[in-house]
Amino acid sequence: MIDQAHYRDILLARKRELYRRLNRIDTDLDTLKSADSADRAIERENDEVLEEFGHTGLKELEAIEAALDRVAAGTFGICAKCGKPISAARLEAVPHAALCEECIASL
Numbered sequence: 001m002i003d004q005a006h007y008r009d010i011l012l013a014r015k016r017e018l019y020r021r022l023n024r025i026d027t028d029l030d031t032l033k034s035a036d037s038a039d040r041a042i043e044r045e046n047d048e049v050l051e052e053f054g055h056t057g058l059k060e061l062e063a064i065e066a067a068l069d070r071v072a073a074g075t076f077g078i079c080a081k082c083g084k085p086i087s088a089a090r091l092e093a094v095p096h097a098a099l100c101e102e103c104i105a106s107l
Helices: 004-030 037-073 088-093 101-105
Strands: none
Touching: 004 037
16 A cells, blocks of 8 residues: 555655746746857857756646645556556656556557
């Protein structure tokens, strides 16, 4: 039996960390840019990387919210596709996993 409270705590901690990270990214993106054109080119490249990190973070936040909804519904740890239990090893690696190893491999 999966300890849903344990995973809820892990998910909430990760959610807080992602919000902190996304706030730092927003702050960095809002920082005034250099007047030097060479520096601005480097800053634009850095901004693109930060934006990708932000996009990835937002996608993970969505997955965490869905996992927290599954915790609340009592369905956390059950594959959303086949209905079989998701292994503890998979949940330790990806706490917001919605699919078991077999179903994720078949995508």
